[in-house]
Amino acid sequence: MSDKNVLNAINKSTDLPFSEHSEDKMPEVKSVFREVLPKQGQLSMEDVPTMILCKPKLLPLKSVTLEKLEKMQMEAQEAVKQQELAGREQLQ
Amino acid sequence: MEVTMDPLFLAWSYFRRRKFQQCSDICSKILQDSPYDQAAWSLKTRALTEMVYIDEIEVDQEGIAEMMLDESSIAQVARPGTSLRLPGTSQGGGPTQAVRPMTQSGRPITGFVRPSTQSGRPGTMEQAIKTPRTASTARPVTSASGRFIRLGTASMLTNPDGPFINLSRLNLAKYSQKPDLSRTLFEFIFHHENDVKNVSVNVDYYSCNTNFIFLVQALDLAAQATEHAQFKDWWWKVQLGKCYYRLGLYREAEKQFRSALNHQEVVDTYLYLAKVYQRLDQPITALNLFKQGLDHFPGEVTLLTGIARIHEEMNNIPSATEYYKDVLKQDNTHVEAIACIGSNHFYTDQPEIALRFYRRLLQMGVYNCQLYNNLGLCCFYAQQYDMTLSSFERALALVANDEELSDVWYNIGHVAVGIGDLTLAYQCFKLALAFNNDHAEAYNNLAVLELRKGRIEQSKAFLQTAASLAPHMYEPHFNLSILSEKIGDLQSSYTAAQKSEDTFPEHVDTQQLLKQLRQHFAVL
Numbered sequence: 001m002s003d004k005n006v007l008n009a010i011n012k013s014t015d016l017p018f019s020e021h022s023e024d025k026m027p028e029v030k031s032v033f034r035e036v037l038p039k040q041g042q043l044s045m046e047d048v049p050t051m052i053l054c055k056p057k058l059l060p061l062k063s064v065t066l067e068k069l070e071k072m073q074m075e076a077q078e079a080v081k082q083q084e085l086a087g088r089e090q091l092q
Numbered sequence: 093m094e095v096t097m098d099p100l101f102l103a104w105s106y107f108r109r110r111k112f113q114q115c116s117d118i119c120s121k122i123l124q125d126s127p128y129d130q131a132a133w134s135l136k137t138r139a140l141t142e143m144v145y146i147d148e149i150e151v152d153q154e155g156i157a158e159m160m161l162d163e164s165s166i167a168q169v170a171r172p173g174t175s176l177r178l179p180g181t182s183q184g185g186g187p188t189q190a191v192r193p194m195t196q197s198g199r200p201i202t203g204f205v206r207p208s209t210q211s212g213r214p215g216t217m218e219q220a221i222k223t224p225r226t227a228s229t230a231r232p233v234t235s236a237s238g239r240f241i242r243l244g245t246a247s248m249l250t251n252p253d254g255p256f257i258n259l260s261r262l263n264l265a266k267y268s269q270k271p272d273l274s275r276t277l278f279e280f281i282f283h284h285e286n287d288v289k290n291v292s293v294n295v296d297y298y299s300c301n302t303n304f305i306f307l308v309q310a311l312d313l314a315a316q317a318t319e320h321a322q323f324k325d326w327w328w329k330v331q332l333g334k335c336y337y338r339l340g341l342y343r344e345a346e347k348q349f350r351s352a353l354n355h356q357e358v359v360d361t362y363l364y365l366a367k368v369y370q371r372l373d374q375p376i377t378a379l380n381l382f383k384q385g386l387d388h389f390p391g392e393v394t395l396l397t398g399i400a401r402i403h404e405e406m407n408n409i410p411s412a413t414e415y416y417k418d419v420l421k422q423d424n425t426h427v428e429a430i431a432c433i434g435s436n437h438f439y440t441d442q443p444e445i446a447l448r449f450y451r452r453l454l455q456m457g458v459y460n461c462q463l464y465n466n467l468g469l470c471c472f473y474a475q476q477y478d479m480t481l482s483s484f485e486r487a488l489a490l491v492a493n494d495e496e497l498s499d500v501w502y503n504i505g506h507v508a509v510g511i512g513d514l515t516l517a518y519q520c521f522k523l524a525l526a527f528n529n530d531h532a533e534a535y536n537n538l539a540v541l542e543l544r545k546g547r548i549e550q551s552k553a554f555l556q557t558a559a560s561l562a563p564h565m566y567e568p569h570f571n572l573s574i575l576s577e578k579i580g581d582l583q584s585s586y587t588a589a590q591k592s593e594d595t596f597p598e599h600v601d602t603q604q605l606l607k608q609l610r611q612h613f614a615v616l
Contacts, residue, residue, distance in 0.1 A: 049574055049601045049604065049605055051539075051540045051543060051570075051571045051574055051575070052540070052567050052571060052601075053509065053536070053537045053540055054532075054533035054537055054565065054567050055191065055192070055193050056469050056502075056506040057201065057499060057502065057503060058201065058203065058435045058439075058465075058466045058469060059461070059462035059465050059466060059496070059499055059500075060201070060202050060203055060204050060431070060435070060462065061203065061205070061427060061428075061431045061453075061458065061460070061462050061463065062204075062205055062460075062462070063150065063205065063206040063207070065147050065150035065151065065206065065207055066150075066205060066206055068146060069151075069207060072144065072146075
């Protein structure tokens, strides 16, 4: 069985979503290398440690009390700022 | 002819509709005409209290001073599973650090923040000064009363004529005999005056202790009132306990709450008492107390939530989830329970179930940046790609501050990594850093992307920044170790791997790397 036949057989059996796509593209590229599909022997994979990303972070929802506290804090800061501004204007 | 409403009735009506400012204004007018009108006085006190009222059960601010100079703990090195201070001892087999991110205090990230979840118990002073990761409100440096000081500023400024009640001139003994007035007066001192007076901290050098003075006044009033009630009134005992708790006298507080429970079984008292035990670092006692409370009040949601919270804090996520499910059986709109179960499903590899929980929250009317961000993440990992980006767009539109914005961009960066658009991912992580320069996770992920581009020095610099910003994360140390090993710097690779092992002892890759390095050294 030639390699192309093997590929077709695989595509037909698994019906991969990209199978048609690869069919369209494949004949145009004339590959220099011949694929090797080993028929026997063990498949082994080396586990190389790679760098890891930090995980996605779900944001915690805030409790009503916390929201109220933060709101009051913001208002307090605003009030202080405004008072300071007013004080400066009076000085000038 | 215009019919005018009785002003006191109008004030009452405003109070009921929670329009406290109008209520207080009307009461002030009544009091100007007849200064001895007790009804108006009492109503104004209540209105002013309600304006700044925060649920005392929920508030638990631990200042650095309390945390580092803790004298009430029983054992310095507690046995595993008996202390809230040793969060690393996971018993239940929940998701590890490799899957679920950690907060600075070494606990898995939670689905819900309360004022007390922010105060982790850091090991060193340096960590204590840094703000916790979950929510970035700064911790008061000096004492637990710090936040109350800052809160007071606004209410003081809105009262240019000076305080409504001049407490130093008040004859507390007289008021404590009048049960109708004394309760409102107490709440006023405890919640409102506690704030207001502290503004003078900026002005007067002597009044640093005013907070305590007013607490002591509240305490005085409560003590006299209890005496007047011949030590039979549970309400006053609870208030006494609250005062003691704020003053840091936990054992006295415990006595008062216990005594109050003897007179009358009330859910609140159980909650306050459990709070005392949690502060004393006795989670098991608190758990027993909650169960005792559940015997008297079966199915009480707040007690069940309390149990779930303790389990969560002790890193026993599976049983916390069990209790949160119990909570939902009683109250199926409990936001905290839904959010916690949802986040647990997300981090145990079931994003589609998490999505249902978050969608439920959306149906219930929760509408904020955090929820949309979580929905976006769940949609992406549950392969519902059509909703992902629109959710994130909404999250971006709803952000309240730069820290949230940075977190949302960080998560969008993950989506970009997931679809393989590394340029977009790079830009997202950069944006996360632009909005919050201390975002250690973003630094780490940028470092990984930089290394892919072959920029080793840049990558190394990012990793070092990440490691110094967040010593509780293992990722930067591990990545640094791998990077150093690749460029042949075995010694720094080894030290970094050791740091990674310290923060996450069960990580297999770290152990393999260490083993490999030790072999190298042995050969040399």
